[in-house]
Amino acid sequence: MTDVANQPLETETTVTISVDGAEVSVAAGETILTACTKAGIDTPTICYGPTLTPVNACRVCVVELDGSRTLVPSCSRPAEDGMVVQTDSERVRHSRKMVLEFLGSGVDLSEADDLRAWSEQYGADPTRYGPAAERMNEDVKVQDDLYVRDYDKCVLCYKCVEACGDDAQHTFAISMAGRGFGARISTEFDVTLPESACVYCGNCVAVCPTNALQFKTEFDLRQAANWRPEDQSVTTTVCSYCGVGCNLELHTQDERIVKVTSPNDHSVTSGNLCIKGRFGWQYVHGDTDG
Amino acid sequence: MADLHLTEARASASEAAAIDAAIGNETAVVVETERLVRGGTARRHALRHLLLPALHALQTESGWISPGGLNHIAEVLQVPPAEAYGVASFYEMFRVDDPPGHDDDVVHVCIDPACRIAGAEDRIAELEAAGTPVHRSPCLGQCERPPAVFIQGRRKANSVPADDQPFALPQAGDPALRLLRRVGVVDPTSLDSYREHGGYEALTAALAMGPDAVLTALTDAGLSGRGGAAFPTGVKWRAVRDASGADERPAQKRPIQKHVVANADESEPGTFKDRIVMEHDPFALIEAMTIAGVTTGATRGWVYIRGEYPQATARLENAIAEASAAGLLGDDVAGSGHAFHVEVRRGAGAYICGEETALFNSLEGFRGEPRNKPPYPTTNGLFDQPTAINNPETLLNVLPIVLDGPDAYRAAGTDGSPGTRLFCVSGDVAAPGLYEFPFGISLGELLGAAGGVTGGADPQAILLGGAAGMFVTAESLDLALTLEDTRAAGVTLGSGVVMVFGPQVDLADVCARIAEFFRNESCGQCVPCRVGAVRQHEMVVELGAKPISADQRQLHDDMVQVMADASICGLGHTAGSAIQSAFDLGLLGGSR
Numbered sequence: 113m114t115d116v117a118n119q120p121l122e123t124e125t126t127v128t129i130s131v132d133g134a135e136v137s138v139a140a141g142e143t144i145l146t147a148c149t150k151a152g153i154d155t156p157t158i159c160y161g162p163t164l165t166p167v168n169a170c171r172v173c174v175v176e177l178d179g180s181r182t183l184v185p186s187c188s189r190p191a192e193d194g195m196v197v198q199t200d201s202e203r204v205r206h207s208r209k210m211v212l213e214f215l216g217s218g219v220d221l222s223e224a225d226d227l228r229a230w231s232e233q234y235g236a237d238p239t240r241y242g243p244a245a246e247r248m249n250e251d252v253k254v255q256d257d258l259y260v261r262d263y264d265k266c267v268l269c270y271k272c273v274e275a276c277g278d279d280a281q282h283t284f285a286i287s288m289a290g291r292g293f294g295a296r297i298s299t300e301f302d303v304t305l306p307e308s309a310c311v312y313c314g315n316c317v318a319v320c321p322t323n324a325l326q327f328k329t330e331f332d333l334r335q336a337a338n339w340r341p342e343d344q345s346v347t348t349t350v351c352s353y354c355g356v357g358c359n360l361e362l363h364t365q366d367e368r369i370v371k372v373t374s375p376n377d378h379s380v381t382s383g384n385l386c387i388k389g390r391f392g393w394q395y396v397h398g399d400t401d402g
Numbered sequence: 403m404a405d406l407h408l409t410e411a412r413a414s415a416s417e418a419a420a421i422d423a424a425i426g427n428e429t430a431v432v433v434e435t436e437r438l439v440r441g442g443t444a445r446r447h448a449l450r451h452l453l454l455p456a457l458h459a460l461q462t463e464s465g466w467i468s469p470g471g472l473n474h475i476a477e478v479l480q481v482p483p484a485e486a487y488g489v490a491s492f493y494e495m496f497r498v499d500d501p502p503g504h505d506d507d508v509v510h511v512c513i514d515p516a517c518r519i520a521g522a523e524d525r526i527a528e529l530e531a532a533g534t535p536v537h538r539s540p541c542l543g544q545c546e547r548p549p550a551v552f553i554q555g556r557r558k559a560n561s562v563p564a565d566d567q568p569f570a571l572p573q574a575g576d577p578a579l580r581l582l583r584r585v586g587v588v589d590p591t592s593l594d595s596y597r598e599h600g601g602y603e604a605l606t607a608a609l610a611m612g613p614d615a616v617l618t619a620l621t622d623a624g625l626s627g628r629g630g631a632a633f634p635t636g637v638k639w640r641a642v643r644d645a646s647g648a649d650e651r652p653a654q655k656r657p658i659q660k661h662v663v664a665n666a667d668e669s670e671p672g673t674f675k676d677r678i679v680m681e682h683d684p685f686a687l688i689e690a691m692t693i694a695g696v697t698t699g700a701t702r703g704w705v706y707i708r709g710e711y712p713q714a715t716a717r718l719e720n721a722i723a724e725a726s727a728a729g730l731l732g733d734d735v736a737g738s739g740h741a742f743h744v745e746v747r748r749g750a751g752a753y754i755c756g757e758e759t760a761l762f763n764s765l766e767g768f769r770g771e772p773r774n775k776p777p778y779p780t781t782n783g784l785f786d787q788p789t790a791i792n793n794p795e796t797l798l799n800v801l802p803i804v805l806d807g808p809d810a811y812r813a814a815g816t817d818g819s820p821g822t823r824l825f826c827v828s829g830d831v832a833a834p835g836l837y838e839f840p841f842g843i844s845l846g847e848l849l850g851a852a853g854g855v856t857g858g859a860d861p862q863a864i865l866l867g868g869a870a871g872m873f874v875t876a877e878s879l880d881l882a883l884t885l886e887d888t889r890a891a892g893v894t895l896g897s898g899v900v901m902v903f904g905p906q907v908d909l910a911d912v913c914a915r916i917a918e919f920f921r922n923e924s925c926g927q928c929v930p931c932r933v934g935a936v937r938q939h940e941m942v943v944e945l946g947a948k949p950i951s952a953d954q955r956q957l958h959d960d961m962v963q964v965m966a967d968a969s970i971c972g973l974g975h976t977a978g979s980a981i982q983s984a985f986d987l988g989l990l991g992g993s994r
């Protein structure tokens with residue numbers, strides 16, 4: 113087996129683990145997922161986000177760890193010296209397939225491109241549960257002109273809750289509510305977003321892996337069967353509203369802005385913006401508000 | 403109120419008064435002038451553990467969690483309303499929609515197997531015919547007296563009608579009883595009576611021995627946890643004692659504080675042992691927790707008790723008050739210089755909150771969702787601090803070990819399973835109830851002690867270990883009830899559940915209910931369990947009494963495997979095991 117480890121800096125404490133037979137060194141405190149990535153192994157992840165505290169809830173990233181009775185979530189489990197990890201064993205493939213199959217059996221994944229690709233890769237077959245299998249069954253919530261919430265597409269990954277809460281925005285407008293299969297992302301008593309604490313930063317939209325949260329512009333274009341990612345271009349610029357210096361990525365289709373993101377690895381934003389940078393671009397088109 | 407955005411709804415005066423009284427009029431209003439950044443969030447968490455008590459008060463006062471009441475709670479505890487709603491909507495005992503008839507008490511009737519086969523549905527039909535609001539409840543921890551009923555009071559205390567009946571242990575007066583020797587004998591409301599029956603001798607002995615000797619005695623005695631996982635108690639307590647307790651994250655720097663938690667959530671279907679002990683010998687639990695405190699160095703003790711146990715709650719609260727007044731709890735326990743304070747906290751209807759890390763989240767005022775492990779409770783438990791969490795039965799065992807020593811303790815039981823075990827025998831037996839026997843008694847002998855199967859026939863099936871356990875049949879009557887023998891047989895003692903199903907029982911119906919139980923009780927956090935429990939339930943309902951096809955069996959095996967392999971916690975790990983055992987034994991899906 114080749115040693116794929118980079119030579120660690122001498123000052124850095126590193127740990128070395130075995131991933132599918134190859135030795136990999138990562139900085140102490142890094143996760144098994146980081147080690148897998150470093151070993152060149154692609155790992156499916158849904159609830160993991162580079163800017164978010166791991167909630168390790170979806171379980172699609174599980175790996176087999178020697179000495180552990182159950183599989184472990186690679187996205188949150190810190191690597192420890194001497195760990196021996198399998199990422200492609202029968203058990204791992206089974207669990208990944210089943211997680212994707214379970215999600216596909218109850219959630220509308222039609223706009224979740226990554227999940228669909230992995231479902232194919234792992235051979236998930238949601239039809240095994242029959243047409244009577246209970247689904248999310250949620251109507252799309254269109255409550256303002258900025259973004260829509262289509263919880264029929266929600267895999268309950270907690271990312272939006274984290275982005276709205278401790279991990280970025282500190283607004284806490286939304287939470288997981290209910291229990292079990294009835295759990296939903298919700299404001300208090302499901303009041304509309306305009307009535308809630310939401311400040312329309314759109315940071316939840318930015319992290320959603322399934323398009324359950326999407327810009328109203330995207331939603332309208334999709335409704336009109338005119339959403340064409342292949343015809344879109346992305347322009348990077350700096351937000352002009354204030355002096356913070358947030359990088360903006362303007363996604364345009366037919367010369368019009370259709371959504372705005374910010375790079376996760378940007379030192380100022382970590383992918384987050386405020387309402388002005390995220391949604392305040394109508395003036396560019398000379399449209400009047402409302 | 404800086405930063406918290408509340409809707410217009412306001413609490414009524416009576417709602418506000420009830421909430422303020424429940425949180426001790428701490429009027430916790432933290433006026434934040436600065437933005438709540440990380441430090442602010444941590445500060446806000448300081449009072450969040452009062453969220454459940456506040457929600458209980460609101461529910462009792464208004465019959466539901468009204469928007470105005472929730473806003474008041476959010477304001478005084480500085481908890482964002484969406485999060486408070488997320489917590490309230492997690493629990494069975496809190497209603498977040500305005501229910502019809504919310505001016506009335508709500509009668510909870512158990513629909514789990516022991517009550518189901520004893521006419522629970524008939525009871526519900528009677529009540530509903532009389533216009534009484536009924537809530538169909540999972541196991542209420544009264545399986546020995548089915549069908550179980552619990553009354554959630556409106557503007558008055560909760561109650562259990564059966565608590566008015568005279569109580570007697572089936573084994574009353576048996577000199578071999580250890581853990582149950584005072585039950586039904588001592589006056590559970592009197593510290594004096596407890597002392598007359600040997601109470602607080604073990605604490606005196608433990609203080610004289612010192613922590614190291616106590617830890618050694620526990621390890622030598624081979625005491626293992628009775629909450630389901632059979633983890634060695636001595637190892638757990640030593641880890642807490644050795645834990646530094648220092649939290650290095652800057653925002654969280656706090657003085658070293660360790661905790662002892664008695665996990666009295668007792669919601670595993672078929673389990674009622676902790677209730678009986680807490681109702682009839684409450685001081686014993688408090689004494690054992692105090693020993694845990696002085697041994698591990700914990701200064702705070704918590705009893706997290708399920709919300710449907712009003713009598714046990716009242717008796718524990720009384721015991722704590724009496725022990726505190728006598729100087730057996732407080733800043734200087736029995737003149738030893740150790741501080742130890744105990745508080746009772748009520749759950750609100752959620753089986754998952756018996757999982758230790760879910761319990762911590764629940765007690766802290768968060769949704770009762772299990773945490774990923776590691777880290778473990780011994781270093782990162784309640785409030786992220788070192789915590790010894792034990793089942794009440796485990797804690798009770800500490801008293802005889804400290805008093806009589808490990809050798810005497812090991813005189814009962816087997817080498818691999820020393821001591822005695824509490825068995826919750828329910829269902830189709832002549833004398834259902836709580837039994838104590840040394841580990842090693844056979845299943846058949848235990849059923850014999852409980853008067854045998856009603857009707858004298860062989861049982862059709864026995865559910866061992868609870869809904870999270872497995873079925874066995876009459877072929878297993880010779881099984882020795884020890885940890886090692888059950889493990890070898892691929893079954894589990896779990897929380898000591900032995901639920902017996904006679905020849906008349908519709909097992910397909912029982913299995914469908916077990917599957918429904920897991921579906922309803924999954925916290926919903928992880929995909930394997932949240933969806934797997936639903937798909938399993940759908941399959942079992944669809945199947946009914948029909949034979950299972952090879953495809954269906956494969957699908958069930960696939961579901962069970964991902965639930966066992968990839969779920970976060972023990973609920974998901976075991977949610978398929980009883981149904982799987984029913985398939986394996988041909989009790990379900992067979993051609994019988």
Ligand SMILES: Cc1cc2nc3c(=O)[nH]c(=O)nc-3n(C[C@H](O)[C@H](O)[C@H](O)COP(=O)(O)O)c2cc1C
Nearest residue numbers: 627628629665667668756757758792793796972973
């Ligand atoms: C879903 C679930 C429910 C549980 N409920 C309880 C309970 O009600 N009481 C209990 O003592 N342990 C319960 N446990 C086990 C606890 O997580 C923990 O192992 C136990 O409290 C440790 O105490 P012990 O070492 O004394 O057994 C439960 C575990 C799971 C997964």
Ligand code: SF4
Nearest residue numbers: 276310311313314316
């Ligand atoms: S837009 Fe911003 S404030 Fe509103 S819910 Fe999303 S993250 Fe929270």
Ligand code: SF4
Nearest residue numbers: 266267269270272320
């Ligand atoms: S809305 Fe999106 S980000 Fe939020 S939980 Fe659902 S899938 Fe995840």
Ligand code: SF4
Nearest residue numbers: 925927928931971974
């Ligand atoms: S296994 Fe079930 S109960 Fe446990 S964390 Fe996952 S969803 Fe929640």
Ligand code: FES
Nearest residue numbers: 168170171173187
């Ligand atoms: S990505 Fe690791 S558990 Fe979801």
Ligand code: FES
Nearest residue numbers: 512517542544545
């Ligand atoms: S109280 Fe009904 S089964 Fe336990």
